Amino acid sequence: MPEGHSVHRIARQFRSNFQGQRVTASSPQGRFAEGASVLSGRTLVDVKAVGKQMFLDFDDELWLRVHLGMYGAWDFAGEITADATIASANGRMGQTNQHGTDLAAAILDDAGENSLHSIGAPRNTRVRMSEQTKGLAGEEWDTFPPPPVGAVRLRLLTKHAVADLRGPTACEILDSTAVNAVIAKLGPDPLLDPSSAAEDRFTAVVRKKATPIGLLLMDQSVVSGIGNVYRAEMLFRSRIDPHTPGKLIPEELVRGLWRDWARLLPIGVETGQMMTMDDLEGEDYRRAMASRDDRHWVYKREGLPCRVCGTHILLEVMGARKLYWCPNCQR
DNA sequence: GCTTTATGGAGAT
DNA sequence: TCTCCCTAAAGCC
Numbered sequence: 001m002p003e004g005h006s007v008h009r010i011a012r013q014f015r016s017n018f019q020g021q022r023v024t025a026s027s028p029q030g031r032f033a034e035g036a037s038v039l040s041g042r043t044l045v046d047v048k049a050v051g052k053q054m055f056l057d058f059d060d061e062l063w064l065r066v067h068l069g070m071y072g073a074w075d076f077a078g079e080i081t082a083d084a085t086i087a088s089a090n091g092r093m094g095q096t097n098q099h100g101t102d103l104a105a106a107i108l109d110d111a112g113e114n115s116l117h118s119i120g121a122p123r124n125t126r127v128r129m130s131e132q133t134k135g136l137a138g139e140e141w142d143t144f145p146p147p148p149v150g151a152v153r154l155r156l157l158t159k160h161a162v163a164d165l166r167g168p169t170a171c172e173i174l175d176s177t178a179v180n181a182v183i184a185k186l187g188p189d190p191l192l193d194p195s196s197a198a199e200d201r202f203t204a205v206v207r208k209k210a211t212p213i214g215l216l217l218m219d220q221s222v223v224s225g226i227g228n229v230y231r232a233e234m235l236f237r238s239r240i241d242p243h244t245p246g247k248l249i250p251e252e253l254v255r256g257l258w259r260d261w262a263r264l265l266p267i268g269v270e271t272g273q274m275m276t277m278d279d280l281e282g283e284d285y286r287r288a289m290a291s292r293d294d295r296h297w298v299y300k301r302e303g304l305p306c307r308v309c310g311t312h313i314l315l316e317v318m319g320a321r322k323l324y325w326c327p328n329c330q331r
Numbered sequence: 332g333c334t335t336t337a338t339g340g341a342g343a344t
Numbered sequence: 345t346c347t348c349c350c351t352a353a354a355g356c357c
Contacts, residue, residue, distance in 0.1 A: 003338050006338080070337055227338045227339075
């Protein structure tokens with residue numbers, strides 16, 4: 001269940017192992033059979049990620065738009081680049097386990113650092129995470145490609161690698177005009193636009209609205225890529241009450257939110273985890289990372305004492321999603 | 332086995 | 345604000 005960082009990681013994986021390659025497309029599950037037949041035989045020429053959406057550009061400006069939604073995931077297998085930062089790319093990307101860490105990152109954790117791959121080298125592997133296989137680095141397959149498992153909406157196969165898409169909320173073929181229309185509706189993504197203009201745009205929109213900041217951060221037209229975990233964590237990090245109307249937040253604080261997102265997102269892309277306690281140091285940091293239940297300031301910590309002040313963390317529903325916050329620190 | 336849950340969003344009301 | 349869609353895994357009986 002991805003927020004923006006996962007989508008950028010997936011895009012990177014496609015660039016590394018699929019871009020420039022001719023693909024055979026199919027829909028093992030059958031629900032994207034028509035689209036797959038349109039894509040099949042074409043070459044992937046470009047890959048774009050904006051917020052939580054990814055766009056794959058095939059011959060003749062035919063684009064595949066994929067939005068993973070809450071349960072979508074890509075499984076990669078074959079000769080998949082596994083550099084130090086993409087270790088988790090061998091596994092299912094997007095889907096995460098109950099502790100809020102990327103499954104594949106958990107593989108890395110469990111298997112021990114650097115024991116899995118030679119850096120940067122493609123490696124024949126297949127990773128399927130489940131309770132039974134958890135902790136294994138991966139499975140070698142007997143035949144390539146490995147048979148699709150479960151409800152695979154779309155399979156993209158090259159000579160050496162395969163990507164299986166399951167459970168997306170959106171999977172459709174668009175022309176470039178339509179792609180641009182989708183992107184035009186999205187708020188700035190700090191990885192796409194690190195300029196001060198993006199920060200200005202975010203700041204201006206937030207400071208114009210009476211909407212609670214807890215809703216604005218989740219609004220993909222205001223800022224791209226933030227989901228429920230980052231929302232809660234960022235508001236805690238900035239000590240902002242989630243109910244505060246955007247227009248009442250001092251400009252510098254709003255700019256601080258943008259800069260924090262611009263800081264957290266690349267960390268998430270590199271680590272594959274929604275690392276929001278990066279400002280801890282030394283022993284505190286190691287302890288936080290050692291336990292997957294212990295990685296967040298407030299997310300999923302309702303009823304537990306705030307890590308800063310000891311006040312019980314609250315849970316409420318905002319924007320039809322669970323919002324976690326500290327009523328003492330955030331006001 | 333069944334129910335619940337999840338990092339999302341669109342469309343109807 | 346409600347309802348629905350997408351899928352898999354964990355938790356419960």
